[in-house]
Amino acid sequence: MADRPWWKEGVIYQIYPRSFADSNGDGVGDLRGIISKLDHLRGGEGSLGVDAIWLSPFYPSPMADFGYDVSDFTGVHELFGTMDDFDALVAEAHGRGMRVVIDWVPNHTSDRHPWFVASSSSRDDPKRDWYVWRDPADDGGPPNNWSSAFSAVGPAWTLDEATSQYYLHSFMAEQPDLNWDNPEVEAAMHDTLRFWLDRGVDGFRIDVAHKIGKDPELSDNPADIDESTAHEPERRHDEDWDSGHERLRSIRKLVDEYDDRMIVGEVYLLDQQTLSDYINTGDELNLAHNFVFLHQPWNASAFRDTVEQLEGLITPLAWPAWFLNNHDHSRVATRYAEAGNGAARARTAALMTLTLRGTVFLFQGEELGLEDVEVPSDQVVDVDGRDPERCPIPWEPPSAAGAGAGFSNGEPWLPMTTDAERVNARVQSEDPGSTLSFYRRLIAYRKATPALQMGSWRAVAAGDDIFAYVREAGGERLLIALNFTSEVAHLDGRPAGLDGAARAELSTDPGRDGDEILLHDIELRPDEGVVIRLP
Ligand code: GLC
Numbered sequence: 227m228a229d230r231p232w233w234k235e236g237v238i239y240q241i242y243p244r245s246f247a248d249s250n251g252d253g254v255g256d257l258r259g260i261i262s263k264l265d266h267l268r269g270g271e272g273s274l275g276v277d278a279i280w281l282s283p284f285y286p287s288p289m290a291d292f293g294y295d296v297s298d299f300t301g302v303h304e305l306f307g308t309m310d311d312f313d314a315l316v317a318e319a320h321g322r323g324m325r326v327v328i329d330w331v332p333n334h335t336s337d338r339h340p341w342f343v344a345s346s347s348s349r350d351d352p353k354r355d356w357y358v359w360r361d362p363a364d365d366g367g368p369p370n371n372w373s374s375a376f377s378a379v380g381p382a383w384t385l386d387e388a389t390s391q392y393y394l395h396s397f398m399a400e401q402p403d404l405n406w407d408n409p410e411v412e413a414a415m416h417d418t419l420r421f422w423l424d425r426g427v428d429g430f431r432i433d434v435a436h437k438i439g440k441d442p443e444l445s446d447n448p449a450d451i452d453e454s455t456a457h458e459p460e461r462r463h464d465e466d467w468d469s470g471h472e473r474l475r476s477i478r479k480l481v482d483e484y485d486d487r488m489i490v491g492e493v494y495l496l497d498q499q500t501l502s503d504y505i506n507t508g509d510e511l512n513l514a515h516n517f518v519f520l521h522q523p524w525n526a527s528a529f530r531d532t533v534e535q536l537e538g539l540i541t542p543l544a545w546p547a548w549f550l551n552n553h554d555h556s557r558v559a560t561r562y563a564e565a566g567n568g569a570a571r572a573r574t575a576a577l578m579t580l581t582l583r584g585t586v587f588l589f590q591g592e593e594l595g596l597e598d599v600e601v602p603s604d605q606v607v608d609v610d611g612r613d614p615e616r617c618p619i620p621w622e623p624p625s626a627a628g629a630g631a632g633f634s635n636g637e638p639w640l641p642m643t644t645d646a647e648r649v650n651a652r653v654q655s656e657d658p659g660s661t662l663s664f665y666r667r668l669i670a671y672r673k674a675t676p677a678l679q680m681g682s683w684r685a686v687a688a689g690d691d692i693f694a695y696v697r698e699a700g701g702e703r704l705l706i707a708l709n710f711t712s713e714v715a716h717l718d719g720r721p722a723g724l725d726g727a728a729r730a731e732l733s734t735d736p737g738r739d740g741d742e743i744l745l746h747d748i749e750l751r752p753d754e755g756v757v758i759r760l761p
Contacts, residue, residue: 232325233429233488233512233585234545235679236277237669239267240589242553243284243306244292245618248634255618255633257284257307257315263621269322272655274593274662275669278325280431280490282553284312288338290400292608292616294329294433295336299418316426325428327488332415333437334401341414342402349389356411357402358394359386360444368392371446372464376610382464396437396464398609406438406473416480423484430481432474435491435504435511439470453496454518466495471503474510488512490547490587496521498536508543513585520550524562524571526693526710530685533582533695537683546584550575551592557615560598567712569595570753573664573734574708577755580668581697581706583683588665591619594654595661599643613640620646623653659736671732671757677702686722691715692750696722696760703760704731709750719745724760732757 247259260281267276283293284306293303302309319326335342344353360369360383368383369392376397383392384399394403404411419430441463448460474491481487490513493504497518504514516536522528536546550558559572572595579586598614606613617640621632624646630638631646643649654660672678681699688694692715694707705724709715719725724745730738733756743758750756 230680231488231512232277232486233490235585235673236325237275237580237586237588237672238278238280238327238490239274239276240280240282240552240587242282242590242616244282244639245616245633246590247619247621247632248630248636248638251634251636252305253634253636253639254305256305257302257311261311261315261318264318264322264324266651267322268324272666274666275673276324276588278327278428279319280327280587281329283329283331288336288400290336290398290609294331295334295398295401296331297336297338297340299331299335299415300421313425320426325488326426327429327431327490328422328427329433330419330422330430331433332404332406333396333434334403337400337402341404345402346386346389346393349391355408356405356414358405358444359389359391360394361391370444370463372396372444374398378609396434403437403440406440407442407469412473412476416477419477419480423481423487428486429488429490429512432477432489432491432511434465434494435474435514436470436493436495437465438473439467440464441467442469466500471510474504478510478512490515490585493517498532498539502536502539502541502544505544506539506541508541513545513547515547515549515552515587519548520552520555524564524710525690526688526708527690529578529708529710530693530695533683534685537583546582547587548579548582548584549587549589550579551589551615552587553589553616554610554612555615557589557592557596557598559592559595560614563597564712567753568597569661570712570734573661574710574753574755576665577668577706577732577734577757578693578708580672581678581704581757582695583681583697589615593662593665594620594649594651596620596643596649597645599641601641605641607640616640618642620650621652623647623650626652664734664736667732675702675704676700677704686719686724688717692717705745705758705760706755707748707750707758708755709753712752714752715750717748717750719748726761728758728760730756731759 243255246255247263248255249258285296286298286301286303287293316326344351345357368381372382374382385392445463447462491511493514504511558575559568562571599617601613618633618638624631631642654662677697677699681697686694691711697704728743730741
């Protein structure tokens with residue numbers, strides 16, 4: 227086990243710094259706030275026990291996209307603190323045995339980044355070619371039909387009046403795309419990686435990793451693209467170009483000059499074949515976020531097929547990774563809720579994610595069963611409707627800590643959940659039946675169970691209502707059975723060769739832990755997930 231990299235067994239917890247913990251009362255979370263809450267994550271009594279944190283951007287930024295518009299790749303925004311605070315955070319995390327992964331945003335910069343300021347200053351500026359500039363089409367419109375990932379933005383091009391050319395932005399106009407076809411850009415971005423590696427960070431989450439390779443001809447995208455099938459032959463031209471793989475190889479080589487580091491890519495491609503190309507050769511990304519999994523409906527067959535497909539596609543050089551929540555998507559407790567069962571389904575979803583084969587990414591707040599927060603229209607700040615999942619973490623009941631619920635003494639930048647009296651870390655810590663206590667048990671169990679960390683995975687036939695699989699390592703065999711319905715469901719293990727009596731070791735329903743289970747008729751409670759130790 228010793229030669230297995232830390233991130234393979236790891237549970238990696240995403241912190242969205244603006245919304246985690248605010249130490250200075252300005253309503254926005256900060257690095258000192260994160261330090262003050264590290265006990266929640268690891269090292270403190272009853273902590274979650276995660277292995278690493280991934281920090282969403284904390285760099286200087288005009289905040290058009292709340293930090294994903296970076297104006298200095300090697301600084302700390304004063305809203306979040308100072309470089310000393312960052313170093314202290316890394317030291318504190320390391321002191322608890324936790325790694326620190328940071329977000330790296332290579333596809334674009336802020337329009338206020340000095341590189342873009344220079345690039346847009348004139349057609350002859352030495353940095354002109356650091357971004358993607360083109361003359362207008364014959365009709366004066368944008369050079370091609372590419373559109374921004376944000377539907378509210380529309381075309382991926384904005385005309386710069388001063389120099390009469392359009393520049394490319396795959397996201398907001400405030401986020402011009404860097405020109406990775408220019409080797410100077412690649413070298414400058416490599417320098418930013420070295421800067422943070424030298425400061426001791428353990429890895430990077432690469433923002434839109436599939437977008438650093440684009441068709442240099444800038445050809446139009448096909449009119450109707452089915453995102454769920456392989457990208458050939460009707461492929462998009464604004465992402466997933468072969469050159470991107472080459473660039474990721476260079477990044478991996480650089481990162482591997484340092485010990486024990488890891489890169490995970492946000493590869494937002496809705497086809498697992500194309501996704502696995504980013505991990506299968508063993509010299510690109512260590513891990514890739516799988517959005518096909520995240521996009522499944524609440525349906526046992528849908529999840530089974532997705533996991534089975536990925537397990538069938540990846541090579542022994544690749545390692546799976548699973549997640550269902552991040553700062554860009556409606557939270558599981560809301561997304562999958564029907565008739566008030568969101569909390570139950572969120573637990574079953576967590577049991578699934580944490581018992582599949584692979585690395586797990588959690589998003590702050592999911593351990594509390596936090597739901598999306600309704601944001602009144604006059605408080606909406608995000609261009610793409612993502613405020614509800616970004617609302618601040620409730621740490622304490624408002625009756626004890628005031629309206630900021632221990633997140634802030636000031637006015638939070640996004641509204642606090644109205645459930646904070648019940649849904650908060652303090653109250654849930656003290657309640658063995660809470661979602662937080664469930665996550666703690668689950669993560670500790672995963673950590674203590676070799677079959678879950680590195681065992682094989684195989685699906686067990688279980689009909690349309692139940693997703694079931696066996697994890698096995700050495701002599702240890704576990705059956706995981708997840709009921710995707712809100713009714714009692716039954717599983718007969720005999721067709722899969724499972725018979726006799728076994729023990730339920732961990733259930734989403736704590737009343738069940740320790741029960742004897744008869745494998746010829748496993749009864750699952752509504753929305754229940756259970757881990758059963760097989761004889
Ligand atoms: C990624 C981030 C998202 C951001 C976008 C542009 O998808 O997760 O929050 O808006 O990239 O950087």
